[in-house]
Amino acid sequence: MSYxxxxxxxxxxxxxxxALAHPGVVAVHTGPLFLRARDPHPARRVGLVSGGGSGHEPLHTGLLGRxxxxxxxxxxxxxSPHNGQIYAAGTAAAKDGGVLFIVKNYTGDVINFQIAAERLRHDGIPVASVLVDDDLATDAEDSATGRRGTAATVVLEKLLGAAADRGASLEELAELGTRIVARSRSVAVAARAQTSPATAAPAFTLEPGVLDYGVGIHGERGTRALARPAAGDLVRRMTDDLLDALPEGPDDVLAVVNGLGGTTELELHALGALLSGELAARGLRPAQLVVGTFTAALDMAGFSLTLTRLEEGWSELWAAPTETPLVLPRPASGAAAESGAAQQSGTGAVPQRAAPAPQEPTAAAPQGTGGRAVLDRYAEIVTQVRDNLTQLDQxxxxxxxxxxxxxGVRRAVKLADESGSEGLAALAQAFLDDVGGTSGPLFGLLFQHLAAAPGADGGAEAQGAPPLAELAGAAEAAHAAIHRVGGARPGDCTLVDALAPAAESLASSAAEGAAEEAPLTSAAQAAIRGALGTASVRPRRGRASYVGxxxxxxxxxxxxxVALLFAALADVHEPAMAARLPAPGYLTVR
Known part of the structure; x- marks a missing residue:
């Protein structure tokens, strides 16, 4: 794949x-990047916007269009996409009735869509969101993150797309989407990991004859390993788990057999036959069996099963016609034509907002001394440990x-070179505007608050360490902002486990005044201890919470x-004392 x-x-x-393959359907916008449907249904009153990490195709781009x-x-x-992309896409897609966000339950997606929604509301555009959380493998009481959003997203986007074409309102779409998600569950298994684009090798290894049960669509390890059973036994086990987790309801179900990228059509259709038989044996009626690769994990050799209990009218929504790159299986009856003729009357043609959306303006970088010693030192450290961080994250x-x-750090260096802005301000702008995933907005908030502390960058105006009270206040403000957006607390095994002790150490040093000899070095030591302590904690938030x-x-x-950032601050402002800090060799697996 990655070759x-x-x-x-x-x-x-x-x-x-x-877009070249589907010129009448898809348009591409850059600066920031998003894709737009060229010819939405004229009866639409609400725009539908979704997105997420690449590597899951044909999700979401395959369902772009009427x-x-x-x-x-x-x-x-x-x-995840960054909030600037989502804001621009939401502005371009919004109708008179507003815009609905469809969001898979991953920390980065949730945070970035949430920030974009706040920006759209500030512009006067009505916004609602539907959170997809169908993965039963991550339904743990001790997890604050909740279930992941996986292949049920395809079901949701198809049904909501049909309802939007009928002129449903924002409130109606949000309520329908919430019901669909509540009645959907998925589970996935893998026999081989996906190929890492960074290393061109499998992201993890499995012993011969072993399956990972409960894997995620980003290649996250399963919740447990199984000796590989016969295909029929495996489907029976997965069906039992799905039905145990699925809320009670009608016997009519939509059944999806989804390949994770490296599973053949021959295998998937055989699994579909096995699933259909298991459902029939339990008295359930598969109203539609949907087989194919819809939500991939690059080239992972595996598959997922999704069941959705169908309410009245949902089969007709599934049967409604589409004009999208992905052609989903629909009933062979005339339901599609009847559904298309059943458009609600009186909606009229809804004019689209102008598109493409202009490049969003970014705040001007604060002018000052051009201090960037911390940026340069952080860039040096991050470059040194990049491969270690990749290995740990895998x-x-x-x-x-x-x-x-x-x-993100490289973008900040380039921005500082071109604009002469302060280093921490350049980091904030680069991460808030250009870096996706969870790390982008959260690290952007951290850099943004630290940049407000005078002298923190190590510029000409900084004589020695920056004013301690201001730096302590900035660190605590960053901690508070990150908690408001992401909800993480110390002990959840996130960046907060390093940031909180560093902020507490700085606050304590500020209270002691001159009694603290090297406050930044002490804060860096606290951050390092907090970061290393996460190795002994079962994660409760973030993507690591999915691998148990x-x-x-x-x-x-x-x-x-975060620990490396505070080490860089100490290196710049307290070089003699910071020499006692451990080298980044602690970035290894114990």
């Missing part, structure tokens, strides 16, 4: 290729953190990146 990706801008290049989505925001591979997530962090005990022994990469 054939372009070396530069693979996601943008693929988006352009999709009967589907109005706009799609593709992030980098396995990384063990607990999808392996993209090292690339995302390094890419597989994360034990692995320090959280985001927490380590």
């Amino acid at each position: 054939f990706l372009p070396e530069t801008d693979p996601v943008l290049t693929a988006a352009r290729g999709l 009967g589907g989505l109005d706009a799609v925001c593709p992030g980098e591979i396995f990384a 063990l607990v997530g999808d392996g993209d953190f090292g690339d995302n962090l390094t890419g 005990d597989h994360a034990l022994g692995v320090p959280d990469p985001g927490a380590l990146a």
Whole structure:
């Protein structure tokens, strides 16, 4: 898989290729990147916008067009789109009735769509969201993150697309979407991991004859390993688990057999026959069996099963016609034509908002001394440990953190070079505007608050360490902002586990005044201890929470990146004392 990706801008290049293959359906916008339906249904009163990390195709771009989505925001591979993409797409797709966001339950997606929704509401555009959380493998009482959003997203987008074409309102679509999600559950297994684009090797290894049960669509490890059973026994087990987790309701179900990218059509259709038989044996009626690759995990050799209990009228929504790149199986009866003729009357043609959306303005970088010593030192450290962060993230997530962090820091260096802005302000602008995934907005908030502390960058005006009270206040403000947006607390195994002790250490040093000899070094030591402590904690938030005990022994990469930032601050302002800090060799698996 990864051997054939372009070396530069693979996601943008693929988006352009999709538009070239479907010129009357898909339009590509850049600066920021999103894709838009060229010819939405004129009866639509609400625009539908979705998106997520690339590597899951044909989700979401395959459902772009009439009967589907109005706009799609593709992030980098396995990384959420950033809020700037979503804001621009929402502005372009919104109708007079507003815009509905369809969001898979991953921390980065939730945060970035939430920030974009706040920006659209500030512009006077009505916004609602539907959160997809169908993955039963991550339905754990001790997880604050909740179930992941996986292949039921296809069902949701198809049904909501049909309802939107009938002129449903924002409130009606949001309520329908919530019901669909509540009545859908999925579970996935894998026999081989996906190929990592960073290493061109499998992201994790399985012993021969072993399956990972409960894997995620970003290549997250399963919740448990199984000796490989016969296919019929495996489907029976998955069906039992799905029905145990599925809420009670009608006997009519929509059944989806979804390939994860490396499973053949021969296998998928055989699995579909086995699933249909299991459902019939339990007295359930598969109103539609949907077989294919709809939500991939790059080239993972595996599959997922999704069941949705159908309410009255949902079969007709599924049968409604579409004009999208992905052609979903529909009943062979005349239901599609009847559904198309059943449009609600009186909706009229709804004019679209102007598109493409203009490049969103970014705040001007604060002018000052051009201090960038901390940026340069942080860039040096991050470049040094990039491969270590990648390795750690592959063990607990999808392996993209090292690339995302390094890419954002490089953008900040370029921005500082071109504009002469302060280093921390350049980091804030780069991460808030250009870096997707969870790391983008959260690290952007951290950099933004630290940039407000005078002298923190190490510029000419900073004589020694920056004023301690201001820096302590900035760190605590960053901690508070990140908690408001993401909800993480110390002990959840996230970047907060390093940030909170660092902020507390600075506050304590500020209270002591001159009694603290090296406050920044002490804060860095606290951050390092907090980051390393995440290796002994079962994650409760973030993507690592999906892999359960597989994360034990692995320090959280985001927490380590925060520790490295405070180490860079100490290196710049307290070089003699900071020499006592451990070298970044602690970025390894215990």
